[in-house]
Amino acid sequence: MAEQIAVLGAGSWGSTLANMLVENGHDVKLWSRNQEQVDQLNNEHVNPHYMKDLVYSDKLVATTDMAEAVKGAQVVLIVIPTKGLRQVAGQLNKILEQNNQRPLIVHATKGLEQNTYKRPSEMLMEEINEENRRDIVVLSGPSHAEDVAIKDMTAVTAACANINDADKIQKLFSNNYFRVYTNNDVIGAEFGAALKNIIAIGAGALQGLGYHDNARAALITRGLAEIRRLGVAFGANPMTFIGLSGVGDLVVTATSKNSRNWRAGYQLGQGRKLDDVIEHMGMVIEGVYTTKAAHELSLKRQVKMPITDALYRVLYEGEDIKNAISQLMSRDLTSEIE
Structure with a gap:
């Protein structure tokens, strides 16, 4: 059944x-702050700064008015750095309260907040009043936008403590090339996505x-071992890290030129300075900021993360x-099972 969905972040x-949600038969409004971007999406059905080769559905409606995008929506998808x-x-909370x-x-945000080390769902719980939200679901997994755009086979996880709400998102997003699995481990899904x-x-x-x-x-x-150690220290299910939001997302992000984090690392390896890499990327490199947060968090929790520590330095x-x-x-030689 068609649903009304707002997507925040273009x-x-x-x-x-x-x-994709439009092609799945839903009524979708996409919000962006950028008027030029909105005009291009509505009039030319392109988004050239981000997706050079994708022609968008003429049924997708973009707007700079968040209230217009959200009005009547049963689901709000947030894809914001x-x-x-x-x-x-x-801003969303005020609109929901008014309506x-x-x-x-x-949410499909992958990172940790600086200084507080909060996961995205924790930030959302603090900013959106409980009476203004049904629940919070994490959408995570090995999913480059470039591959989904060409309908390459993709599998991701919808994680929520309430498995019925994860089931709802599974049904909304799934189609013949995009398959969604459910999980009730929000902590593990978010730590895997960020780290x-x-x-x-x-x-x-x-x-x-x-x-x-x-x-x-x-x-x-060995990076996966670090991710698992930190996640488990905060209550994550260790099995999550051998799933789509763990090893799946790690493999695709650490092996593909479509990953801006991989591209940033490649340029650093070739001798470019970090400030120069950030300036010329044109999009947020979440891993740079997550490295700092994870390094500080591991020290506070006394979790060994030698690769993260090395990258922090x-x-x-x-x-x-x-x-x-x-x-x-x-480093001192040790057992693999640690």
Whole structure:
């Protein structure tokens, strides 16, 4: 059955999901702050800054008016970088209160908040009053927008403590190329989604330095161990990390040129400065900020994360990346099962 859905955030992932939901038969309004972007989507059905080759459905309606986008929506999908999530959520809360509206909130944000180390669902719970939301669902997994746009086979996770609401999102989003599985482990899904970006920067850096498959496999595997350790310390189910929002998202992000985190790491490995990489990327590199948050959080919880610590020193303390790799490889020998 067709539903009315608002999508907040018209970047590559937000706009691609909005277009897919239209093709799934739903009534979708896509919100962006950028009037030029909205005009291009409505008049030319393109979003060239983010998705150069995708022609969007003429049934997709874009707007700069969040109240217009949200009015009557049974589901609100938020696809906003972590840094801007609170501001957008606060604005949404006021609109929902004015409309006496209580939609199901879904988010596809992958990161941790600086200084507070809050996960996206925690931020949303703080900014959107309980009476203004039915529930919060996390949509996460190995899903480059570029691949979904060409209808490549994709599988993701909808995670929610209330499995009935996860089931609802599963049905809304699933089609013959986009398959959604359900999970009740919100903590694990969000930690997996956020921390894999750190490892993706490292994987790109290795390739930029000229390392090969063995090095990448070692990094991904030991990176997954770090992700699991931190997530479990906060109550995540360890099994989540061998699923789509864990190893699945990690593999796709750490091995593909479609990943901006991988591309950022590759450029760092080739000798470019971080400020230069950030300036020329044109989109948010979540892993840069997540590295700082995860490093600080691991120290507070006394969780061993040597790869994250090494990347933190490279990104924030100016350590030479080759020296950081040398230190990782010369640490005290230990068991794999730790």
